[in-house]
Amino acid sequence: MSRSRTSSELELFLPLHRSDSLPLYRQLERELRDSVRAGRLAADAPLPSTRALAAQLGVTRGVVVSAYEQLSAEGYLVSRPGGSTRVARISGFADPVPIVLRREFRLDFRPGRPDVNEFPRAAWLRSLRRVLGEAPSDRFSYIDGRGMPELRSAMAVYLNRARGTRISPDDLIICAGVAQGLQLVAQALRAGGAQRIGVEEPWHPEYRRMLEGTGLQVVAVPVDAAGIQIDLVDQANVDAVVVTPAHQYPTGGVLPPERRAALVAWADRRDAIVVEDDYDAEFRYDRVPVGAMQGLCADRVVYAGTASKILAPGLRLGWLAVPPRLRESIARAKLAADQGSSALDQLAMADFVDRGELDRHLRRMRLVYRRRRDALLAALERHLPTWRPAGASAGLHMLAWLPAGCDEARLVAAAAERGIGIHGLAATCFLPGPPGGIVFGYGSVDERRIPRGIAELAEVVADSVAPGHDERR
Template identity: 55%
Template structure:
């Protein structure tokens, strides 16, 4: 019996199920639980202590020995995971080290000290009224929207908001989603899960090709009008008007993903499309690029007919986003801290972009960046003698994370290029990363 007990404990320690410093049950308690005499448990513990699997501590308790935890059996060799790139140009990584902790803490304290108890009860599906009001005021002032608090919904980032929206639209009879080609591929997977067909529409220098959209048969379209991802194009006034006319003609819907419009470095950003046609456009915003993606704070401005079904879908999905985070962000926005944070981050990100573009011009002049001076990424087409796969693979061998366009094409892959995300890097890292890329490409060309 004691050998069986020893074997069971030893195996669990080797497998990592009993971790380092885990306190074992007392001999008396374990004997009672297993229906054994205490002497059997004592003998098993003593043997495992002698072997180094357990250690006896002062006070009469026994723990898993640090040196023993996680030991693998000889026939179970664990693969050694490769670490992340030393310099990583992965997109969607803002500089979270600049999160305004002191200002956020002031808002948390105010919320905890002054918020009525009833505010911590269940909310309706739209979210906190305080946050919806604060965001409506901010977006109407800064982004030119026509938002009313009662038409807004707070969600856990764009991921949840878009998923719920596509589910609601599919239930309402929408069948085909048009997306920019190239564009972020995540929403296409969400659309497929909701039962919607996705179709790609080419992106021109002036934004989405509306003539191709009309031929696509789509009844809902997703656009990144202020700063197209990944090309960096800005949708022109003529294209915006044509999109709204298309939506009115087909009784269709436009989803406007305004993911990083606050970061325009050469001029004021163009206002949101939602202000042109509030009943034809769903506006989506998020704090992921402006504050931190870990906050999971997003918002939608909805046409009136979608408010109730979206509110019901949100309640069914998770009963509502955390109210303390919503109230804290509401105070943060209302006191002007959000504006101050953005004013502080714009020159920081602009310096990073300028360093990247400048170093590309010096070391890799045939990689010409395209798009406007905005956002947290730069895209460049690759020369004909280079392939994405060869460049990205060779760069990774040098500890450099660089990413191609292939995942972003909707249909047949088009021209090859690279997307440089720089938000989470420092200026020296940006310069060193471009130098590594230049050395990589020079080696490939040789």
């Protein structure tokens, strides 16, 4: 049964001081006026009845009646027939300030976005309903730093089956996405005496900055078309290295078996840790599945996975499979960070995975994303044939290398002017000098819009940034 909130239930923070020389009705006026001005009470918010507010504040009803009357006269409150009182709509202040999360584009090819319109709401709701009805009450209490046992069991089964890992539920720590996972690992490494951590070059710039914030020295290790170069890892003199072996971000390389073996051998030799960011490996199109590195060496590899690509980034759910030596300190870091991720979301995810809904969703989304990938490849070939796509066999993004003379920064800016969001490779680089490229995310662009979008991008190129373009024009 639906139940709406009545204004008398609203809790208001209106401190009144009986020792103050200002009469109580004046204090109440002042507090309410300030709350409206500061936006703590939003336009149209219903206020409690005079009787209810008087009871809440422990004052006589006359105090509240006086304050409401005065503020209505000043235009801060509006009394409605029937006796209800609301905050007035006043322009100039207390207008909600819009929070700009990210710049929106008419056509958004920026990477890192799955299609959130396809979030399996009905199945997720069924899982939520089930766990709300069935979970024991103690699941809603404070939890330990490793996460819900239900989700750890479900993910261990799923990852061993789908990603070739060797994980037991005890190895897993639930976190808020790879972002938090990396932070927790970095904190634990630092607490254990590590000083330097290697990251791929190019890589995700926000995660690099985040790692730098943990106090570790972050060392860029260049990748080539097949991923990270192990001889350069060796030379980097690091205590740990973060890699994206299934689909390098952003160049798309797949780390071949001999490099995986060499990386594990390096970690053994150096007593180091490999952090495997397995962010989008479930999506692969025309290549055989590549298992996770964790399956090769569970003692040296921290596996980091996320719901961000397979379901939705807004869930903020991720998981770390952690070698025994780091388990305690990572669980402690998670507790210190936020006392654990939301129990309800973890339980819903566990149910969703156990019932095969994740597999079903992935089967469906692979087809959706494959169509989008194919549409993007075809459109690039048709409209921008000199651009060289790479890393398109998996994930939700691909890289297109630009022809010589095509200025990446100008292209990104000119496309943005036309409402097209694209992401330049330079934004992911730490070291200077790579050739220009565009990292295309196609996860959230309907394939019917892709051909026209790329045709428009080709017009942008022709208008402003083509090789040989004359700037005096």
